Amino acid sequence: MLYPAINRYGSEVIDLSLSEIFMRKEVEIAMTPKQASDPSGWKTAFAHALRIQPGRIKYLNPIQRSVDARSNKIKIRLKAELFIDEQPAEIRKYIRRSYPDVSHKTPVIIVGAGPAGLFAALTLIENGMKPILIERGKDVKARKFDIAQINREHIVNPDSNFCFGEGGAGTYSDGKLYTRSTKRGNVNEILSVLVSHGADEDILIDSHPHIGTDKLPAIVAAMRQTILEAGGEIYFNRRITEIIIQNGRIKGAEDKSGNRYEAQAIILATGHSARDIYELLHLKGLTIEAKSFALGVRAEHPQALIDSIQYRQSPRDPFLPAAPYSLVKQVDGRGVFSFCMCPGGIIVPSATEAGQVVVNGMSNSRRNSPFANSGIVVQIDPSDISHLSAFGPFAGLEFQRRVEDACWRAAGMSQSAPAQRISDFTKGITSSSLPDCSYNPGIVSAPLHEILPPFVSGRLQEAFLQFDKMMKGYHTSEAVILGTESRTSSPIRIPRNAETLEHIDVAGLYPCGEGAGYSGGIVSSAMDGVNCALAVAKKYRKQSAQSVKY
Ligand SMILES: Cc1cc2nc3c(=O)[nH]c(=O)nc-3n(C[C@H](O)[C@H](O)[C@H](O)COP(=O)(O)OP(=O)(O)OC[C@H]3O[C@@H](n4cnc5c(N)ncnc54)[C@H](O)[C@@H]3O)c2cc1C
Structure with missing residues (x-):
């Protein structure tokens, strides 16, 4: 028997047969983001969904939690193991491993x-x-x-x-x-x-x-x-x-x-x-051995814009996390995809030597910065860089080096990063101004469409236009891209x-x-x-x- 959608407590039973209620049961319900934010109310929400007294749930072990943003009423889905009218014999959320003394071992x-x-x-x-x-x-x-x-x-x-x-x-x-x-x-x-x-x-x-x-x-x-x-x-x-x-x-x-x-x-x-x-x-x-890898840029949007696209709310419900996204498109035989998306995060300088600019992203546990960033990278096969075949297995490394060096030169030979508004990048024009950006060492307007090799920048330009069809508003002058996101994976095995x-x-x-x-x-x-x-x-x-x- 299936129970109907959200009840007055905001909970929804996904698939539960009353006849199946017995001492231990896995149940999934949907709650409002506010309800889900307070674990002390979870027992009551499950009890109401099951139409039993909350006191009968002796123990609730949460198993899985996810945001369901498919409909306009965004829900948090929570799956839990319930012990009804009975205490569990043993509660083990995770196994604490033991580490013996190995000081005299091999x-x-x-x-x-x-x-x-x-x-x-x-x-x-x-x-x-x-x-x-x-x-x-x-x-x-x-x-x-x-x-x-x-x-x-x-x-x-x-x-x-x-x-x-x-x-x-x-x-x-x-x-x-x-x-x-x-x-x-x-x-x-x-x-x-x-x-x-x-x-x-x-x-x-x-x-x-x-x-x-x-x-x-x-x-x-x-x-x-x-x-x-x-x-x-x-x-x-x-x-x-x-x-x-x-x-x-x-x-x-x-x-x-x-x-x-x-x-x-x-x-x-x-x-x-x-x-x-x-x-x-x-x-x-x-x-x-040389292997395929990926290289591109890091894109940064205002988090509020990503929230409004993904959650269709502005401002977002304060009980919802900063919205993420994941994008992938095939362009001209190569995958172009978002990588390491950081909602509410910042862009960071990830070079490992002087003379290179490399960017990446991170966020703190609360994901509360006003920006959303993500690597947007193009898959690169060894055959794409055959002009570097003299470098043997190091062709990919040499390719990364050249792009990282070009970005370093373009932004004034410092850890500042070359940057361009996404809408200017796709039009092939240098940005006359840049929006605010989280990247601490600073950004400098530069023609990334020319700095990146044509087989990378061309695919990125097309992908940004395609991404806008998947996330209306993604391709915008409010967003900025920084070069270069070159260390998504190793070019060598x-x-x-x-x-x-x-x-x-x-x-x-x-x-x-x-x-x-x-x-x-x-x-x-x-x-x-x-x-x-x-x-x-x-x-x-x-x-x-x-x-x-x-
Ligand atoms: C800014 C940033 C954000 C990221 N965010 C995420 C994320 O959110 N989620 C995720 O899954 N991944 C993320 N990654 C990627 C993730 O960190 C890596 O995939 C992961 O750390 C790889 O693990 P590893 O142990 O193989 O190598 P590494 O973490 O690269 O560790 C290698 C270690 O070897 C040491 N080393 C190198 N050479 C020598 C040497 N000759 N002698 C002695 N020591 C040496 C290095 O100093 C380093 O500490 C992020 C990376 C960065 C830079």
């Missing part, structure tokens, strides 16, 4: 403390191995100063910036945890580990979980604490510059100051911006054996995460870290402990 080197490296370290500990985590950047706290320096003084520290340092590119990111792919691993386990290190439990139920830049550093620091307490080791300010291989097997690694680390296995989780690591592997004769996850040329070397070309985003990188650590444990755990020298 060491494994992990290069890079991003999501892949941190989750690899925790998984090694769970599996009785000792992680030696080596990170070129600083700890989260010290890293803040270098990030402030990019914004204020336009100085980029090549070892400590928005991409490099404790927590990797994930720390000062947006903290969207949207991956729902179950192919690579268990998303809920990754979210549970984040919750047990301080993330809000809401991420376990939200259909689009989000942590926020303001909360990520403390979570990363708590993960560090877990690793250290279990006897793992972590070294900051140590850039790995050499990988030691003997007879086709890993023996250890060396950092730029000459410190040596010995182990039979290295998990290489250095991210997509560690260009020196690709060069090191190539110099050592290890295979690396470090090939590995599909079963053992080791590099195809070296036993004991585990290319891992986004930089190796096996993930994109925080959750999938974390899952790849888990998978690599499990592969290492399977092969090396039973062997005796090695001595580690520093």
Whole structure:
């Protein structure tokens, strides 16, 4: 039996048969955004939908929450497990994992403390191995100063910036945890580990979980604490510059100051911006391959405009979150799509070296900035850049470099970014003025339609016009685009054996995460870290402990 739409309490039963009511039941209802904002009223809303006394619901375990903006009356859908007339035997929202003492166990080197490296370290500990985590950047706290320096003084520290340092590119990111792919691993386990290190439990139920830049550093620091307490080791300010291989097997690694680390296995989780690591592997004769990637611009609109398009309300209901969007269009045989959309966010400078301008986006947990930004990028296949074939597997990197350099020059050789109103970009004219923008180092009017290679800018121009058909008002003079969004994914893959996850040329070397070309985003990188650590444990755990020298 189906129950009708929203009742006087604003709740709606989606599909519930009274005869099916028994002690434990999963039920989904729809509530007004205001009702949904107050968990203390949830039991009453469910009870009214079920037409039972609220007191009969002994326990309510929320499972999933999402915004349903399909009709003009926007609802929040909440799915919960209800215990009626009975207490649950056990309430386990998530499994708190245990981390045994591994201080005397077999060491494994992990290069890079991003999501892949941190989750690899925790998984090694769970599996009785000792992680030696080596990170070129600083700890989260010290890293803040270098990030402030990019914004204020336009100085980029090549070892400590928005991409490099404790927590990797994930720390000062947006903290969207949207991956729902179950192919690579268990998303809920990754979210549970984040919750047990301080993330809000809401991420376990939200259909689009989000942590926020303001909360990520403390979570990363708590993960560090877990690793250290279990006897793992972590070294900051140590850039790995050499990988030691003997007879086709890993023996250890060396950092730029000459410190040596010995182990039979290295998990290489250095991210997509560690260009020196690709060069090191190539110099050592290890295979690396060109792969497709994406490049474009970051677009910023007033959040109120995106809210009015997506929610058809202005101003938006104060109980609704800042509205997101997701856009994709095929243009001339290539995908053009929105990437890492940050409602209520800001655009940030993500260069990793001097002489380049790279942009990305982030938001705090409340998503309360007046702007909405998103990468709008064009898929690039190696065949699109055949003019750079002399660079071999580095063709994509060289392409990124050239566009990043062109943006740097166009905006006055600083961390200011070249910018153009979207409507001027599609017309092919330089903007005579620019709207307000969240990008801290500042923006400079420049002809992005000419700065970007024609096969990128032409597709972007067409896509913006097409996007306006999908979101009326998206193509507007109120919106601005900044160049360049070039680090959405790695242009290089470090090939590995599909079963053992080791590099195809070296036993004991585990290319891992986004930089190796096996993930994109925080959750999938974390899952790849888990998978690599499990592969290492399977092969090396039973062997005796090695001595580690520093
Ligand atoms: C501003 C911004 C916002 C983002 N927002 C989101 C988001 O909302 N959601 C999402 O899913 N993803 C987001 N991302 C992407 C996400 O952060 C990455 O996909 C993810 O961090 C990749 O994880 P990783 O561990 O593979 O690599 P990284 O996070 O890149 O970590 C690699 C680490 O290796 C270290 N390293 C590199 N070379 C060496 C060396 N030679 N020696 C020692 N250490 C080295 C680096 O310093 C770095 O800390 C964002 C990225 C940025 C920059």
